[in-house]
Amino acid sequence: MADPRHSISGNTAAKPPRTQFRRPRSKDRDDFWHISQADWAALLEANAAPATRSAARKKLRLIEHVAELMETDVGITVPDFAMCELCRTAGVACRVARGATSMACAKCMKHKKPCEAGPVMQRGQQEQPPSMFSTSWRALDSSSAEIPLNDQHSDVNAGMENAGEERMLQGSPERSVTDKREAGSDTSLLGSSTHSRSNDLEEEHSARRLKRQRQREEDLANEEIEVLKLEAKAARLAMEADVFAAQSEARLMRAVYERRKSIERRR
DNA sequence: GTGATTCGCGGAGTTCAGAG
C-alpha cells in the first residue's frame, strides 16, 4: 500500500538539508503550538551545528508542521464527532492536514500521541471517487451538492425501483426467449402422447423455473449491494457537509478572536 | 504527601524517492 503521507508534503529526499523553517505566528502563550523567540532562535542555532542538527531539525519540522496545521489552510478543523480524545479533553480545535493525508491531528502530533481524527477523516475520503477530493474540502460549494442528499437517495432508489419494475414488467431477454420456446414446445406437446416425453418436459420446465428463480435472487443481491454502496456514499457526503460547516464555524471564531485581539491592543 | 493525569520528548520503525 502506498503511503499517502508523501502525497501532500512531497518527498524532499536527497535534497540539501533545510535551513529555513516557518516560525509559528501565534503570540499567545496559551496556544499549544506557541514558541518564544528565544526558544526558536536556540533551535535554529542547534540546527546550524552538525552535532545537534538532527534533533533540532526534527523539533523544527514538528513545530513548523503543527503551526501550519493550526494557522494556515494546510489544516482543516475536524468536526465534533471525529475529534480525537486529546483535543476533546483539552478543548482545542482538532485540526488535521487537508485531505487527511496525515494521520494525526496537530495536537497529537505535538504530543506524539496516537490520534483517531486523521484515520476517521481519511476513511471518509478513501472510499470517495478520486474527483470528489481532487479539490480541497473547503472549496466544496453548492455545485458539489447539486442534488440534496435526500433527493439523491430517493432518486437513486426510485431509479433502482424503476429499473427493477422494468425488469419485472419486460422480463429478461432470456425469459422471453424461453417463454416462446415453452409456447412452442407446448404446441408440439399436443401431438405427443408418450408418458416419458411428458416427464422430460416437466423436468425441463422445473429446471427453467429454478434457473429463473436463481437469476432473480442474484439480481436482488446485486441490487442490495448497489443500495449499500449508495448508502455509504450518502454517509460520506453527510460527513463532508459537517466538515465544511465546522470549518466555516472555525473561520468565524478565528475572525471574531482576531478582531477582539486587535481591539484589546488598541486600548 | 500521594496517586492520577497531562505534558514533553527520545527514539524505533516504516515508507518513500533520488542518487550512485
Add this chain to the structure above:
DNA sequence: CTCTGAACTCCGCGAATCAC
C-alpha cells in the same frame, strides 16, 4: 540493489501539574 535523508506514527518513560 543499496544507501541516504526526509516525513510520519506512536511506544514508553520521566517530569510537571493537579486533585484529594
